[in-house]
Amino acid sequence: MQQIRLNVLRSKPRQRDTYKDLCGSMYVSIIADNSYLHVGSGREKFEVDLKKLKEIYARRKRIDVSVLKELQLKIGYSEFTSTTMGTVIPGSSVKGNVRARLELSFHGFNGNVRSCFLKASRLTKLAGEGESGWRHQRVWGETILEDRGFPCDYTKMDNVCLICDLFGTAGLKSLIEFSDFIGLNVKLEALDLPYGMKVYAAPQGSEFSGEISFMNLKDYELGLLLLGMGIVNGSTGRSVILGRFKYRGLMDNKKFGRVKYKINKISLSKFSDKLTIGNLTINPGSSIEGEKLNTICKELANLSLKHFQNELRIVDEVGILEKL
Numbered sequence: 001m002q003q004i005r006l007n008v009l010r011s012k013p014r015q016r017d018t019y020k021d022l023c024g025s026m027y028v029s030i031i032a033d034n035s036y037l038h039v040g041s042g043r044e045k046f047e048v049d050l051k052k053l054k055e056i057y058a059r060r061k062r063i064d065v066s067v068l069k070e071l072q073l074k075i076g077y078s079e080f081t082s083t084t085m086g087t088v089i090p091g092s093s094v095k096g097n098v099r100a101r102l103e104l105s106f107h108g109f110n111g112n113v114r115s116c117f118l119k120a121s122r123l124t125k126l127a128g129e130g131e132s133g134w135r136h137q138r139v140w141g142e143t144i145l146e147d148r149g150f151p152c153d154y155t156k157m158d159n160v161c162l163i164c165d166l167f168g169t170a171g172l173k174s175l176i177e178f179s180d181f182i183g184l185n186v187k188l189e190a191l192d193l194p195y196g197m198k199v200y201a202a203p204q205g206s207e208f209s210g211e212i213s214f215m216n217l218k219d220y221e222l223g224l225l226l227l228g229m230g231i232v233n234g235s236t237g238r239s240v241i242l243g244r245f246k247y248r249g250l251m252d253n254k255k256f257g258r259v260k261y262k263i264n265k266i267s268l269s270k271f272s273d274k275l276t277i278g279n280l281t282i283n284p285g286s287s288i289e290g291e292k293l294n295t296i297c298k299e300l301a302n303l304s305l306k307h308f309q310n311e312l313r314i315v316d317e318v319g320i321l322e323k324l
């Protein structure tokens with residue numbers, strides 16, 4: 001496989017200071033799918049056995065170095081990100097995940113490509129099995145060897161690619177904003193993994209909930225946003241990868257980094273155009289949920305696939321990784 005030099009299709013970004021086309025919010029869940037999830041804060045934490053601490057304190061009636069020794073403090077666990085809201089997946093991590101998936105889902109067609117590589121990491125040469133990046137490469141195939149040149153930078157150029165127009169780049173505000181995704185009763189587990197790695201991870205079934213707001217999107221671009229979450233056939237997507245260890249195989253018999261995105265509601269703001277697709281309509285200032293939402297997600301995703309046919313493909317990341 002050789003590196004392929006491609007021309008990134010760029011145009012003037014759309015206006016951001018007035019409302020046009022579709023504006024609103026999606027209310028979304030991210031659910032750990034038969035797997036642990038770790039999104040790191042970069043900090044480490046002490047783990048104390050509270051029961052044992054109480055026991056020792058009852059005996060000694062004071063806390064000193066000998067108590068700490070007897071406690072056998074567990075140290076060095078990588079923390080899961082948290083805020084005052086509790087355990088969260090930061091909005092920036094979710095946005096990065098969706099954006100990178102779209103950058104890698106577009107591929108060269110007739111020498112052109114719809115997206116630069118701003119978020120996705122590309123390889124400059126093929127990685128052999130076991131080498132750094134080889135699983136990443138097996139998943140995305142030739143796409144990650146594509147030479148798309150420098151990513152868009154609106155402080156230096158007048159035109160940007162579609163993905164930078166939607167998600168922003170240097171000097172250009174994003175049209176799509178991601179809130180932090182807040183854990184709903186997530187019970188983190190302290191895990192001891194091979195090679196001395198220690199992490200706090202959210203167990204399978206853990207659910208995180210957040211909001212993705214959008215402005216000035218076309219219907220097929222709203223569909224593209226769904227495709228970026230792995231959503232094609234309804235309001236719940238296929239299993240996709242997110243967070244730490246997502247490219248690894250089993251670690252101590254544990255799987256990491258598989259999630260499903262689930263759309264719970266789509267609302268249009270009163271400044272939005274109405275959205276009509278098939279025989280369903282969402283009016284400005286109203287929302288859609290349930291079975292109708294399921295249908296509308298499917299229709300939007302398919303509209304986008306049709307609009308970008310030959311330029312975009314669906315990659316079953318988890319399916320490919322399971323076979324490696």
Ligand SMILES: [Zn+2]
Nearest residue numbers: 116152161164
């Ligand atoms: Zn770009």
